[in-house]
Amino acid sequence: MSLFRGRKMTVSENQKRILQMLAEGKISVEEASRLLSLIKEESGSGVEGDARVNAAKSQPKYLYVKVEPKEGFRSQSEKEGSTGKCETGHVNIRIPMGLIRAGIKLKALIPQQAADDINKALKEKGISFDIRDLKDEYLESLVTALGDSEIKIDSREADVSIRAE
Amino acid sequence: MKSPPYLLKVRFHNPDHTFGLWLPLFLIWPVVLAFLLAIFIILLPFAFLALIFTWRSDWFYYLLLSVPAVFRIFFQLPGLKVDVGRKQDQVHIEFI
Numbered sequence: 001m002s003l004f005r006g007r008k009m010t011v012s013e014n015q016k017r018i019l020q021m022l023a024e025g026k027i028s029v030e031e032a033s034r035l036l037s038l039i040k041e042e043s044g045s046g047v048e049g050d051a052r053v054n055a056a057k058s059q060p061k062y063l064y065v066k067v068e069p070k071e072g073f074r075s076q077s078e079k080e081g082s083t084g085k086c087e088t089g090h091v092n093i094r095i096p097m098g099l100i101r102a103g104i105k106l107k108a109l110i111p112q113q114a115a116d117d118i119n120k121a122l123k124e125k126g127i128s129f130d131i132r133d134l135k136d137e138y139l140e141s142l143v144t145a146l147g148d149s150e151i152k153i154d155s156r157e158a159d160v161s162i163r164a165e
Numbered sequence: 166m167k168s169p170p171y172l173l174k175v176r177f178h179n180p181d182h183t184f185g186l187w188l189p190l191f192l193i194w195p196v197v198l199a200f201l202l203a204i205f206i207i208l209l210p211f212a213f214l215a216l217i218f219t220w221r222s223d224w225f226y227y228l229l230l231s232v233p234a235v236f237r238i239f240f241q242l243p244g245l246k247v248d249v250g251r252k253q254d255q256v257h258i259e260f261i
Contacts, residue, residue: 090250106238111227
């Protein structure tokens with residue numbers, strides 16, 4: 001069993017050693033088969049474990065939402081002061097992911113009537129979605145997708161960027 | 166284990182006034198906790214009565230579930246930062 005203790009030893013090296021021991025007659029065919037299957041299991045769990053550790057490390061902690069008015073609009077609003085017509089403002093929000101997850105869990109506390117009202121309002125806006133169907137997995141998928149990229153919306157008045165870090 | 170927010174930083178700014186405040190939540194937190202517990206204990210018999218006489222168990226359910234939900238949200242607040250500005254008015258809120 002000491003064969004499996006050395007993590008640095010690769011799977012193929014272990015397999016070779018087992019086959020060598022079998023060829024030398026040190027172990028039987030059944031034992032070799034059992035050891036080989038154990039190596040397979042160990043390598044499988046090792047890969048899964050590493051993947052889990054990497055996922056935990058790369059898990060974003062915050063969601064950033066930034067709305068930055070474009071240069072022309074910014075200077076226009078500064079010139080116009082409080083009496084101007086330009087309504088573009090800046091927004092810079094950092095939301096902890098844990099807070100979003102906790103917020104999603106609040107859906108369990110939405111009374112039936114309120115949930116119906118929300119769904120009705122969403123439908124009026126053209127979004128056909130049942131608020132009670134909101135699941136943690138949706139957020140996790142969104143966060144994973146955001147971890148690799150950044151959403152950028154380039155509008156006439158402002159730049160909007162959403163990213164997770 | 167997440168810790169509750171220790172400080173709340175609030176800043177309002179406009180051309181006429183600027184107002185900034187560092188609110189020590191670690192001092193308020195025990196008072197709020199005691200207050201919430203008191204409210205919960207006071208409401209608990211009423212919730213039981215409502216459950217017994219009206220059989221409307223949903224109220225009791227919401228009351229029971231809302232307490233941990235509020236605490237969960239409160240404990241996730243550190244790190245939340247909101248910085249919003251429009252024209253020359255600015256609002257900055259940060260939980261530390």
